[in-house]
Amino acid sequence: MPRLIWEVKFEVDGHIKVKSRMSLRQAKGFLDQFYSDIVIQNSRLGITVSVTAYATNAVIAYKVALYFLSNMVDVLCCELDLPLFLYYYDVNARNKKDYTIKRIVEQEQIERCFYKSRDYQQSADLQPLLKSMS
Secondary structure (H helix, E strand, C coil): CCCEEEEEEEEEECCEEECCCEEEEEEECCCCCEEEEEEEEEECCEEEEEEEEEECCHHHHHHHHHHHHHHHHHHHHHHHCCCCEEEECCCCHHHCCCCCCCEEECHHHHHHHHHHHHHHHHCCCCHHHHHHHC
């Protein structure tokens, strides 16, 4: 069965925002490397992140995108020293109020966190650190 391209949306809930809409292309995989397109924009609760995932069905696409993004969000939490919560886009977002104070996150910070999370995944010594952050 062929791999299809899926777009999966997540809400990162926390006191953060971006200066403007970001479009990134980030590497995934190690031996059979491929890339995901990522769009990040502000939302009421923090930021909305759309991730492309290659998979044979929606369930696998969601799991792949969740694993990829959650590792970066864990690193970003540590970098910013702020709690961040990752939700599948449709969950809980409608009932929460806006945050009145938000930290602005630069594109370079996001890219560095994706890079660090990939680095942690590749290093056997650092994998326990990444797991402990989740």
